Amino acid sequence: MEWLEIIWRTILVIIILFTLTKLLGKRQLGQLSYFEYITGITIGSIAAYVSMDLDITWYYGILAMVVWTAVVYGLESITLKSKFVRDIIDGKGVVLIKDGKIMEDNLTKLHLTADDLLEEMRGKNVFKVADVEFAVLEANGKFNVLLNKENQPLTPKDLGLKTVPEREPQTVIIDGKIMDEPLATIGLSREWLHTELDKIGVAIENVFLGQVDAYGELFVDCFDDKIKIPQPQQKALLLATLKKCEADIEMFGLSSNNSFARKMYQECSEQLQNVIASLYPILSR
Template sequence: MPDWLSVAVRTLLAVAVLFIMTKLLGKRQVSQLSLFEYITGITIGSLAAYISLDIDMKWYLGIVSLCVWVGVSLGIEYLQIKSKRVRDFIDTKGTVLIKDGKILEENLKKERLTTDELMEQLRSKQVFLASDVEFAIMEPSGSVNVLLTRENQPLTAKHTGIKVNPEQEPQAVIMDGRIMDEPLATMGLSREWLNTELETIGVTPENVFLGQVDANQQLFVDLFDDQLVVPKPNIKAALYALLKKCEADLEMFSLSTEEEEAKHMYERCSQSLERTLLEIKPYLKN
Protein backbone atom coordinates (compact mmCIF):
# COMPACT_ATOMS: atom_id res chain seq x y z
CA MET A 1 0.00 0.00 0.00
CA PRO A 2 1.43 3.46 -0.87
CA ASP A 3 2.52 5.57 2.09
CA TRP A 4 -0.01 8.33 1.36
CA LEU A 5 -2.87 5.84 1.28
CA SER A 6 -1.61 4.16 4.46
CA VAL A 7 -1.53 7.54 6.25
CA ALA A 8 -5.03 8.39 5.00
CA VAL A 9 -6.46 5.07 6.20
CA ARG A 10 -4.70 5.32 9.56
CA THR A 11 -5.92 8.90 10.04
CA LEU A 12 -9.52 7.86 9.40
CA LEU A 13 -9.08 4.96 11.80
CA ALA A 14 -7.53 7.27 14.43
CA VAL A 15 -10.44 9.72 14.10
CA ALA A 16 -12.98 6.92 14.56
CA VAL A 17 -11.13 5.42 17.55
CA LEU A 18 -10.59 8.85 19.14
CA PHE A 19 -14.29 9.70 18.75
CA ILE A 20 -15.36 6.42 20.38
CA MET A 21 -12.87 6.85 23.24
CA THR A 22 -13.96 10.43 23.87
CA LYS A 23 -17.60 9.31 23.98
CA LEU A 24 -16.59 6.69 26.58
CA LEU A 25 -14.80 9.29 28.71
CA GLY A 26 -17.90 11.49 28.74
CA LYS A 27 -18.59 15.21 28.61
CA ARG A 28 -16.06 16.14 31.29
CA GLN A 29 -13.28 15.69 28.73
CA VAL A 30 -14.69 18.51 26.60
CA SER A 31 -15.52 20.84 29.51
CA GLN A 32 -13.11 22.47 31.94
CA LEU A 33 -10.49 19.83 32.72
CA SER A 34 -8.90 18.76 35.97
CA LEU A 35 -5.13 18.23 36.11
CA PHE A 36 -5.32 14.50 35.32
CA GLU A 37 -7.91 15.02 32.59
CA TYR A 38 -5.65 17.65 31.03
CA ILE A 39 -2.76 15.16 30.95
CA THR A 40 -5.04 12.45 29.58
CA GLY A 41 -6.34 14.69 26.80
CA ILE A 42 -2.84 15.64 25.65
CA THR A 43 -1.63 12.02 25.72
CA ILE A 44 -4.63 10.66 23.82
CA GLY A 45 -4.16 13.34 21.15
CA SER A 46 -0.47 12.46 20.81
CA LEU A 47 -1.26 8.75 20.51
CA ALA A 48 -3.85 9.47 17.81
CA ALA A 49 -1.22 11.43 15.86
CA TYR A 50 1.23 8.52 16.25
CA ILE A 51 -1.33 6.06 14.87
CA SER A 52 -1.90 8.33 11.87
CA LEU A 53 1.67 9.16 10.83
CA ASP A 54 4.21 6.62 12.09
CA ILE A 55 4.30 4.19 9.17
CA ASP A 56 7.55 2.50 10.25
CA MET A 57 6.21 1.10 13.53
CA LYS A 58 3.37 -1.31 14.22
CA TRP A 59 0.41 1.05 14.23
CA TYR A 60 -1.86 -1.26 16.22
CA LEU A 61 0.43 -0.80 19.24
CA GLY A 62 -0.77 2.82 19.35
CA ILE A 63 -4.37 1.62 19.62
CA VAL A 64 -3.36 -0.71 22.47
CA SER A 65 -1.73 2.21 24.30
CA LEU A 66 -4.76 4.38 23.58
CA CYS A 67 -7.10 1.75 25.05
CA VAL A 68 -4.90 1.45 28.16
CA TRP A 69 -4.98 5.22 28.71
CA VAL A 70 -8.76 5.33 28.32
CA GLY A 71 -9.13 2.33 30.65
CA VAL A 72 -6.98 4.02 33.29
CA SER A 73 -8.99 7.24 32.93
CA LEU A 74 -12.29 5.40 33.35
CA GLY A 75 -10.92 3.56 36.38
CA ILE A 76 -9.75 6.78 38.03
CA GLU A 77 -13.10 8.47 37.31
CA TYR A 78 -14.85 5.51 38.96
CA LEU A 79 -12.61 5.83 42.03
CA GLN A 80 -13.28 9.57 42.15
CA ILE A 81 -17.02 8.92 42.18
CA LYS A 82 -16.67 6.39 45.00
CA SER A 83 -14.08 8.13 47.21
CA LYS A 84 -13.72 11.75 48.28
CA ARG A 85 -10.12 11.10 49.33
CA VAL A 86 -9.27 10.03 45.79
CA ARG A 87 -11.02 13.14 44.42
CA ASP A 88 -9.08 15.40 46.76
CA PHE A 89 -5.78 13.70 45.93
CA ILE A 90 -6.20 13.76 42.13
CA ASP A 91 -8.17 16.96 41.58
CA THR A 92 -6.97 18.72 44.76
CA LYS A 93 -9.32 20.91 46.80
CA GLY A 94 -10.64 24.35 46.03
CA THR A 95 -8.58 27.27 47.35
CA VAL A 96 -10.28 30.22 49.06
CA LEU A 97 -8.99 33.47 47.54
CA ILE A 98 -11.29 36.03 49.21
CA LYS A 99 -13.12 35.73 52.52
CA ASP A 100 -15.32 38.42 54.08
CA GLY A 101 -14.08 40.90 51.49
CA LYS A 102 -10.43 40.26 52.41
CA ILE A 103 -7.99 38.91 49.81
CA LEU A 104 -5.95 35.99 51.18
CA GLU A 105 -2.48 36.76 49.80
CA GLU A 106 -0.93 33.49 50.98
CA ASN A 107 -3.48 31.48 49.03
CA LEU A 108 -2.83 33.63 45.96
CA LYS A 109 0.88 32.78 46.22
CA LYS A 110 0.03 29.10 46.72
CA GLU A 111 -1.90 29.08 43.43
CA ARG A 112 0.70 31.33 41.76
CA LEU A 113 -2.04 33.80 40.92
CA THR A 114 -1.23 37.49 40.53
CA THR A 115 -3.46 40.34 41.63
CA ASP A 116 -4.09 41.26 37.98
CA GLU A 117 -5.19 37.69 37.20
CA LEU A 118 -7.49 37.66 40.23
CA MET A 119 -9.12 40.93 39.15
CA GLU A 120 -9.48 39.58 35.63
CA GLN A 121 -11.33 36.56 37.01
CA LEU A 122 -13.57 38.81 39.12
CA ARG A 123 -14.36 41.06 36.17
CA SER A 124 -15.42 38.00 34.19
CA LYS A 125 -18.08 37.55 36.91
CA GLN A 126 -19.18 41.20 36.57
CA VAL A 127 -17.42 42.10 39.83
CA PHE A 128 -15.14 45.16 39.83
CA LEU A 129 -14.53 45.68 43.57
CA ALA A 130 -12.89 42.96 45.66
CA SER A 131 -14.62 44.40 48.73
CA ASP A 132 -18.00 43.49 47.16
CA VAL A 133 -17.07 39.81 47.39
CA GLU A 134 -18.09 37.82 50.46
CA PHE A 135 -16.37 34.65 49.34
CA ALA A 136 -14.30 33.63 46.30
CA ILE A 137 -12.83 30.20 45.64
CA MET A 138 -10.61 28.77 42.93
CA GLU A 139 -12.05 25.41 41.87
CA PRO A 140 -9.88 22.40 40.97
CA SER A 141 -10.65 23.15 37.31
CA GLY A 142 -9.00 26.57 37.66
CA SER A 143 -12.16 28.68 37.43
CA VAL A 144 -12.96 31.23 40.15
CA ASN A 145 -16.47 31.38 41.60
CA VAL A 146 -17.63 34.28 43.74
CA LEU A 147 -20.37 35.00 46.26
CA LEU A 148 -21.25 38.68 46.57
CA THR A 149 -22.02 40.31 49.88
CA ARG A 150 -25.73 40.37 50.63
CA GLU A 151 -26.15 44.06 49.87
CA ASN A 152 -24.54 43.58 46.45
CA GLN A 153 -26.58 40.57 45.39
CA PRO A 154 -29.28 41.14 42.75
CA LEU A 155 -32.79 41.59 44.09
CA THR A 156 -34.94 38.50 43.52
CA ALA A 157 -38.56 37.55 44.16
CA LYS A 158 -37.41 35.60 47.23
CA HIS A 159 -35.91 38.74 48.77
CA THR A 160 -39.24 40.55 48.43
CA GLY A 161 -41.26 37.61 49.76
CA ILE A 162 -43.08 37.04 46.46
CA LYS A 163 -43.83 33.44 45.58
CA VAL A 164 -43.62 32.67 41.88
CA ASN A 165 -44.67 29.59 39.97
CA PRO A 166 -42.06 27.32 38.40
CA GLU A 167 -41.03 28.56 34.96
CA GLN A 168 -41.42 26.15 32.07
CA GLU A 169 -38.54 26.24 29.62
CA PRO A 170 -39.27 27.78 26.20
CA GLN A 171 -39.66 25.36 23.31
CA ALA A 172 -38.46 25.79 19.73
CA VAL A 173 -41.56 24.95 17.67
CA ILE A 174 -40.20 26.06 14.25
CA MET A 175 -36.67 25.50 12.96
CA ASP A 176 -35.47 26.36 9.47
CA GLY A 177 -39.04 26.78 8.25
CA ARG A 178 -40.21 23.38 9.57
CA ILE A 179 -42.78 22.90 12.32
CA MET A 180 -41.57 20.73 15.23
CA ASP A 181 -44.44 18.61 16.50
CA GLU A 182 -42.76 17.20 19.61
CA PRO A 183 -42.05 20.60 21.28
CA LEU A 184 -45.61 21.68 20.43
CA ALA A 185 -46.96 18.59 22.18
CA THR A 186 -44.70 19.29 25.18
CA MET A 187 -46.36 22.72 25.53
CA GLY A 188 -49.81 21.18 25.07
CA LEU A 189 -50.32 23.00 21.77
CA SER A 190 -51.28 21.98 18.24
CA ARG A 191 -50.40 22.94 14.68
CA GLU A 192 -53.76 24.69 14.40
CA TRP A 193 -52.85 26.98 17.32
CA LEU A 194 -49.45 27.69 15.77
CA ASN A 195 -50.93 28.48 12.35
CA THR A 196 -53.43 30.85 13.98
CA GLU A 197 -50.62 32.68 15.80
CA LEU A 198 -48.61 32.95 12.58
CA GLU A 199 -51.60 34.32 10.70
CA THR A 200 -52.03 36.95 13.42
CA ILE A 201 -48.54 38.33 12.77
CA GLY A 202 -48.80 37.78 9.02
CA VAL A 203 -46.09 35.18 8.34
CA THR A 204 -45.96 31.56 7.17
CA PRO A 205 -43.86 28.73 8.69
CA GLU A 206 -41.65 28.66 5.59
CA ASN A 207 -40.51 32.24 6.32
CA VAL A 208 -39.54 31.51 9.94
CA PHE A 209 -35.92 30.69 10.76
CA LEU A 210 -36.65 30.08 14.46
CA GLY A 211 -39.94 30.15 16.37
CA GLN A 212 -40.14 29.75 20.14
CA VAL A 213 -43.03 29.54 22.60
CA ASP A 214 -42.53 30.68 26.20
CA ALA A 215 -44.24 29.52 29.40
CA ASN A 216 -47.11 31.97 28.78
CA GLN A 217 -47.72 30.40 25.35
CA GLN A 218 -46.52 33.49 23.52
CA LEU A 219 -44.90 32.95 20.15
CA PHE A 220 -41.63 34.68 19.25
CA VAL A 221 -40.30 34.34 15.71
CA ASP A 222 -37.08 35.20 13.86
CA LEU A 223 -37.49 35.38 10.09
CA PHE A 224 -35.07 34.43 7.34
CA ASP A 225 -35.43 37.97 6.01
CA ASP A 226 -33.83 40.19 8.68
CA GLN A 227 -35.23 43.30 7.02
CA LEU A 228 -38.77 42.38 8.03
CA VAL A 229 -39.87 43.50 11.49
CA VAL A 230 -42.32 41.25 13.32
CA PRO A 231 -44.24 42.80 16.24
CA LYS A 232 -43.56 41.16 19.58
CA PRO A 233 -46.54 39.44 21.19
CA ASN A 234 -48.29 41.65 23.74
CA ILE A 235 -51.12 39.40 24.95
CA LYS A 236 -50.54 40.21 28.62
CA ALA A 237 -50.46 43.95 28.00
CA ALA A 238 -53.66 43.70 25.98
CA LEU A 239 -55.33 41.73 28.78
CA TYR A 240 -54.27 44.31 31.36
CA ALA A 241 -55.65 47.13 29.19
CA LEU A 242 -58.94 45.24 28.77
CA LEU A 243 -59.32 44.74 32.53
CA LYS A 244 -58.58 48.42 33.15
CA LYS A 245 -61.29 49.31 30.64
CA CYS A 246 -63.73 47.02 32.48
CA GLU A 247 -62.86 48.77 35.75
CA ALA A 248 -63.48 52.16 34.18
CA ASP A 249 -66.79 50.96 32.70
CA LEU A 250 -67.96 49.73 36.10
CA GLU A 251 -67.14 53.09 37.67
CA MET A 252 -69.01 54.86 34.87
CA PHE A 253 -72.05 52.59 35.36
CA SER A 254 -72.09 53.32 39.09
CA LEU A 255 -72.05 57.05 38.40
CA SER A 256 -74.65 56.96 35.65
CA THR A 257 -77.29 54.84 37.40
CA GLU A 258 -79.81 56.33 39.84
CA GLU A 259 -80.74 53.05 41.53
CA GLU A 260 -78.89 52.75 44.83
CA GLU A 261 -78.72 48.96 44.74
CA ALA A 262 -77.21 48.91 41.25
CA LYS A 263 -74.85 51.76 42.16
CA HIS A 264 -73.50 49.82 45.17
CA MET A 265 -73.15 46.66 43.07
CA TYR A 266 -71.10 48.45 40.40
CA GLU A 267 -68.94 50.10 43.06
CA ARG A 268 -68.22 46.76 44.77
CA CYS A 269 -67.36 45.12 41.46
CA SER A 270 -65.12 48.04 40.50
CA GLN A 271 -63.29 47.94 43.83
CA SER A 272 -62.90 44.16 43.64
CA LEU A 273 -61.49 44.40 40.11
CA GLU A 274 -59.12 47.19 41.21
CA ARG A 275 -57.72 45.00 44.00
CA THR A 276 -57.33 42.12 41.56
CA LEU A 277 -55.48 44.34 39.11
CA LEU A 278 -53.06 45.44 41.82
CA GLU A 279 -52.24 41.79 42.55
CA ILE A 280 -51.78 40.66 38.98
CA LYS A 281 -50.15 43.85 37.64
CA PRO A 282 -46.55 42.57 38.18
CA TYR A 283 -47.36 39.52 36.02
CA LEU A 284 -49.12 41.41 33.23
CA LYS A 285 -46.79 44.41 32.97
CA ASN A 286 -43.39 42.62 32.82
Protein backbone atom coordinates in the same frame (compact mmCIF):
# COMPACT_ATOMS: atom_id res chain seq x y z
CA MET B 1 0.43 2.38 -1.70
CA GLU B 2 1.38 4.34 1.41
CA TRP B 3 -1.47 6.82 0.96
CA LEU B 4 -4.03 4.02 1.21
CA GLU B 5 -2.46 2.81 4.45
CA ILE B 6 -2.57 6.36 5.86
CA ILE B 7 -6.26 6.60 4.94
CA TRP B 8 -7.32 3.35 6.60
CA ARG B 9 -5.14 4.05 9.66
CA THR B 10 -6.71 7.51 10.03
CA ILE B 11 -10.24 6.14 9.71
CA LEU B 12 -9.44 3.44 12.27
CA VAL B 13 -7.97 5.99 14.69
CA ILE B 14 -11.04 8.25 14.32
CA ILE B 15 -13.35 5.37 15.17
CA ILE B 16 -11.24 4.33 18.17
CA LEU B 17 -10.92 7.91 19.46
CA PHE B 18 -14.68 8.41 19.17
CA THR B 19 -15.32 5.16 21.06
CA LEU B 20 -12.81 5.94 23.82
CA THR B 21 -14.13 9.49 24.21
CA LYS B 22 -17.70 8.23 24.54
CA LEU B 23 -16.49 5.76 27.17
CA LEU B 24 -14.97 8.51 29.28
CA GLY B 25 -18.20 10.53 29.24
CA LYS B 26 -18.96 14.16 28.49
CA ARG B 27 -17.03 16.93 30.14
CA GLN B 28 -16.46 20.48 29.02
CA LEU B 29 -12.85 21.54 28.52
CA GLY B 30 -12.98 23.80 31.58
CA GLN B 31 -14.11 20.87 33.74
CA LEU B 32 -11.17 18.58 32.92
CA SER B 33 -8.71 17.77 35.68
CA TYR B 34 -5.00 18.22 35.06
CA PHE B 35 -4.56 14.49 34.58
CA GLU B 36 -7.46 14.29 32.11
CA TYR B 37 -6.06 17.25 30.19
CA ILE B 38 -2.64 15.60 29.93
CA THR B 39 -4.28 12.32 28.94
CA GLY B 40 -6.18 14.01 26.12
CA ILE B 41 -3.01 15.56 24.73
CA THR B 42 -1.13 12.26 24.99
CA ILE B 43 -3.85 10.17 23.33
CA GLY B 44 -4.11 12.76 20.56
CA SER B 45 -0.35 12.62 19.98
CA ILE B 46 -0.41 8.82 19.87
CA ALA B 47 -3.31 8.92 17.40
CA ALA B 48 -1.34 11.25 15.12
CA TYR B 49 1.67 8.90 15.17
CA VAL B 50 -0.52 5.90 14.41
CA SER B 51 -2.04 7.71 11.43
CA MET B 52 1.10 9.16 9.87
CA ASP B 53 4.17 7.21 11.00
CA LEU B 54 4.29 4.13 8.79
CA ASP B 55 7.50 2.89 10.45
CA ILE B 56 5.76 1.98 13.72
CA THR B 57 3.55 -1.02 14.38
CA TRP B 58 0.06 0.50 14.34
CA TYR B 59 -1.53 -1.82 16.88
CA TYR B 60 1.07 -0.85 19.52
CA GLY B 61 -0.23 2.69 19.29
CA ILE B 62 -3.83 1.46 19.59
CA LEU B 63 -2.82 -0.54 22.66
CA ALA B 64 -1.23 2.54 24.25
CA MET B 65 -4.40 4.58 23.64
CA VAL B 66 -6.57 1.87 25.20
CA VAL B 67 -4.26 1.64 28.25
CA TRP B 68 -4.35 5.41 28.80
CA THR B 69 -8.14 5.39 28.51
CA ALA B 70 -8.47 2.45 30.90
CA VAL B 71 -6.31 4.22 33.50
CA VAL B 72 -8.40 7.42 33.28
CA TYR B 73 -11.65 5.45 33.40
CA GLY B 74 -10.44 3.54 36.47
CA LEU B 75 -9.40 6.74 38.24
CA GLU B 76 -12.75 8.36 37.46
CA SER B 77 -14.54 5.36 38.96
CA ILE B 78 -12.42 5.63 42.11
CA THR B 79 -12.92 9.40 42.43
CA LEU B 80 -16.69 8.93 42.34
CA LYS B 81 -16.45 6.83 45.51
CA SER B 82 -13.51 8.40 47.36
CA LYS B 83 -13.31 12.09 48.23
CA PHE B 84 -9.67 11.63 49.30
CA VAL B 85 -8.68 10.37 45.86
CA ARG B 86 -10.90 12.99 44.20
CA ASP B 87 -9.10 15.77 46.05
CA ILE B 88 -5.75 14.40 44.89
CA ILE B 89 -6.75 13.94 41.25
CA ASP B 90 -9.12 16.87 40.70
CA GLY B 91 -7.85 19.20 43.42
CA LYS B 92 -9.93 21.44 45.69
CA GLY B 93 -11.30 24.92 45.47
CA VAL B 94 -9.22 27.66 47.09
CA VAL B 95 -10.76 30.63 48.93
CA LEU B 96 -9.36 33.92 47.64
CA ILE B 97 -11.63 36.41 49.42
CA LYS B 98 -13.49 35.93 52.70
CA ASP B 99 -15.61 38.57 54.44
CA GLY B 100 -14.19 41.24 52.15
CA LYS B 101 -10.59 40.28 53.00
CA ILE B 102 -8.12 38.97 50.42
CA MET B 103 -6.39 35.70 51.35
CA GLU B 104 -2.85 36.68 50.29
CA ASP B 105 -1.32 33.34 51.31
CA ASN B 106 -3.74 31.46 49.03
CA LEU B 107 -2.97 33.84 46.16
CA THR B 108 0.73 33.10 46.61
CA LYS B 109 0.14 29.33 46.61
CA LEU B 110 -1.70 29.62 43.29
CA HIS B 111 0.92 32.01 41.85
CA LEU B 112 -1.73 34.68 41.31
CA THR B 113 -1.23 38.42 41.61
CA ALA B 114 -3.62 41.11 42.78
CA ASP B 115 -4.09 42.07 39.12
CA ASP B 116 -5.13 38.49 38.31
CA LEU B 117 -7.69 38.56 41.13
CA LEU B 118 -9.11 41.92 40.03
CA GLU B 119 -9.36 40.67 36.46
CA GLU B 120 -11.35 37.62 37.58
CA MET B 121 -13.63 39.87 39.64
CA ARG B 122 -14.28 42.17 36.68
CA GLY B 123 -15.22 39.08 34.70
CA LYS B 124 -18.05 38.63 37.24
CA ASN B 125 -19.04 42.35 37.07
CA VAL B 126 -17.59 42.98 40.54
CA PHE B 127 -15.19 45.92 40.92
CA LYS B 128 -14.87 46.35 44.69
CA VAL B 129 -13.30 43.79 47.03
CA ALA B 130 -15.29 45.10 49.99
CA ASP B 131 -18.52 44.10 48.19
CA VAL B 132 -17.48 40.42 48.18
CA GLU B 133 -18.57 38.09 50.94
CA PHE B 134 -16.84 35.03 49.55
CA ALA B 135 -14.79 34.25 46.43
CA VAL B 136 -13.28 30.92 45.47
CA LEU B 137 -11.20 29.56 42.62
CA GLU B 138 -12.70 26.15 41.87
CA ALA B 139 -10.68 23.05 41.10
CA ASN B 140 -11.58 23.34 37.40
CA GLY B 141 -10.22 26.91 37.26
CA LYS B 142 -13.55 28.74 37.42
CA PHE B 143 -13.84 31.82 39.62
CA ASN B 144 -17.06 32.20 41.64
CA VAL B 145 -18.15 35.16 43.76
CA LEU B 146 -20.80 35.64 46.45
CA LEU B 147 -21.63 39.30 47.05
CA ASN B 148 -22.58 40.77 50.40
CA LYS B 149 -26.30 40.63 51.13
CA GLU B 150 -26.74 44.37 50.61
CA ASN B 151 -25.06 44.17 47.20
CA GLN B 152 -27.05 41.23 45.86
CA PRO B 153 -29.85 41.98 43.36
CA LEU B 154 -33.42 41.91 44.59
CA THR B 155 -35.47 38.81 43.86
CA PRO B 156 -39.26 38.30 43.88
CA LYS B 157 -38.79 36.43 47.16
CA ASP B 158 -37.15 39.50 48.74
CA LEU B 159 -40.20 41.55 47.71
CA GLY B 160 -42.64 38.96 49.02
CA LEU B 161 -43.90 38.13 45.53
CA LYS B 162 -44.87 34.67 44.40
CA THR B 163 -43.93 33.57 40.91
CA VAL B 164 -45.37 30.81 38.79
CA PRO B 165 -43.12 27.90 37.77
CA GLU B 166 -41.28 28.59 34.52
CA ARG B 167 -41.17 25.84 31.93
CA GLU B 168 -38.66 25.69 29.10
CA PRO B 169 -39.78 27.08 25.73
CA GLN B 170 -40.43 24.61 22.95
CA THR B 171 -38.80 25.10 19.56
CA VAL B 172 -41.59 24.48 17.05
CA ILE B 173 -39.98 25.80 13.83
CA ILE B 174 -36.43 25.28 12.58
CA ASP B 175 -35.29 26.39 9.12
CA GLY B 176 -38.89 26.82 7.96
CA LYS B 177 -39.85 23.29 9.04
CA ILE B 178 -42.50 22.56 11.69
CA MET B 179 -41.37 20.38 14.60
CA ASP B 180 -44.40 18.22 15.43
CA GLU B 181 -43.03 16.63 18.61
CA PRO B 182 -42.49 19.91 20.54
CA LEU B 183 -45.92 21.10 19.39
CA ALA B 184 -47.53 17.94 20.75
CA THR B 185 -45.59 18.30 24.01
CA ILE B 186 -47.36 21.59 24.79
CA GLY B 187 -50.70 20.40 23.41
CA LEU B 188 -50.78 22.57 20.29
CA SER B 189 -51.40 21.77 16.64
CA ARG B 190 -50.18 22.84 13.23
CA GLU B 191 -53.45 24.71 12.70
CA TRP B 192 -52.78 26.83 15.81
CA LEU B 193 -49.26 27.55 14.60
CA HIS B 194 -50.43 28.66 11.16
CA THR B 195 -53.07 30.87 12.79
CA GLU B 196 -50.44 32.57 14.96
CA LEU B 197 -48.18 33.09 11.94
CA ASP B 198 -51.08 34.63 10.03
CA LYS B 199 -51.63 37.09 12.89
CA ILE B 200 -48.09 38.46 12.54
CA GLY B 201 -48.06 38.18 8.75
CA VAL B 202 -45.13 35.78 8.37
CA ALA B 203 -45.01 32.74 6.09
CA ILE B 204 -43.68 29.50 7.55
CA GLU B 205 -40.89 29.29 4.94
CA ASN B 206 -39.55 32.68 6.08
CA VAL B 207 -39.09 31.56 9.70
CA PHE B 208 -35.55 30.60 10.73
CA LEU B 209 -36.51 29.77 14.32
CA GLY B 210 -39.82 29.72 16.17
CA GLN B 211 -40.41 29.10 19.87
CA VAL B 212 -43.47 28.89 22.09
CA ASP B 213 -43.01 29.85 25.74
CA ALA B 214 -44.76 28.37 28.77
CA TYR B 215 -47.61 30.89 28.39
CA GLY B 216 -48.43 30.01 24.80
CA GLU B 217 -46.76 33.01 23.16
CA LEU B 218 -45.08 32.44 19.79
CA PHE B 219 -41.77 34.18 19.10
CA VAL B 220 -40.18 33.92 15.65
CA ASP B 221 -36.89 34.93 14.05
CA CYS B 222 -36.95 35.32 10.27
CA PHE B 223 -34.27 34.65 7.69
CA ASP B 224 -34.64 38.25 6.56
CA ASP B 225 -33.64 40.44 9.52
CA LYS B 226 -35.32 43.43 7.91
CA ILE B 227 -38.74 41.93 8.57
CA LYS B 228 -40.17 43.46 11.73
CA ILE B 229 -42.31 41.13 13.82
CA PRO B 230 -45.10 42.86 15.78
CA GLN B 231 -45.00 42.05 19.46
CA PRO B 232 -48.07 40.32 20.93
CA GLN B 233 -50.33 42.80 22.75
CA GLN B 234 -52.95 40.57 24.36
CA LYS B 235 -51.20 40.34 27.74
CA ALA B 236 -50.41 44.05 27.85
CA LEU B 237 -54.03 44.90 27.03
CA LEU B 238 -55.31 42.54 29.72
CA LEU B 239 -52.96 44.03 32.32
CA ALA B 240 -54.00 47.56 31.37
CA THR B 241 -57.68 46.60 31.57
CA LEU B 242 -57.26 45.08 35.04
CA LYS B 243 -55.45 48.18 36.28
CA LYS B 244 -58.18 50.42 34.85
CA CYS B 245 -60.87 48.34 36.56
CA GLU B 246 -59.01 48.58 39.88
CA ALA B 247 -58.67 52.35 39.49
CA ASP B 248 -62.38 52.72 38.62
CA ILE B 249 -63.45 50.67 41.65
CA GLU B 250 -61.20 52.75 43.93
CA MET B 251 -62.64 55.97 42.46
CA PHE B 252 -66.19 54.71 43.02
CA GLY B 253 -65.30 54.05 46.66
CA LEU B 254 -63.86 57.53 47.15
CA SER B 255 -66.88 59.21 45.53
CA SER B 256 -69.50 57.21 47.45
CA ASN B 257 -71.23 58.78 50.48
CA ASN B 258 -72.46 55.39 51.72
CA SER B 259 -70.03 53.95 54.26
CA PHE B 260 -71.11 50.36 53.49
CA ALA B 261 -70.60 50.88 49.74
CA ARG B 262 -67.27 52.64 50.36
CA LYS B 263 -66.06 49.67 52.41
CA MET B 264 -67.25 47.19 49.78
CA TYR B 265 -65.48 49.10 46.99
CA GLN B 266 -62.31 49.24 49.08
CA GLU B 267 -62.35 45.48 49.67
CA CYS B 268 -62.95 44.80 45.98
CA SER B 269 -60.12 47.14 45.06
CA GLU B 270 -57.72 45.36 47.42
CA GLN B 271 -58.74 41.95 46.07
CA LEU B 272 -58.17 43.10 42.49
CA GLN B 273 -54.79 44.54 43.48
CA ASN B 274 -53.80 41.12 44.81
CA VAL B 275 -54.96 39.50 41.56
CA ILE B 276 -52.92 41.96 39.51
CA ALA B 277 -49.86 41.39 41.71
CA SER B 278 -50.11 37.61 41.29
CA LEU B 279 -50.61 37.85 37.51
CA TYR B 280 -48.05 40.58 36.90
CA PRO B 281 -45.06 38.22 36.34
CA ILE B 282 -47.07 36.58 33.54
CA LEU B 283 -48.78 39.59 31.99
CA SER B 284 -45.74 41.87 32.02
CA ARG B 285 -43.62 39.56 29.87
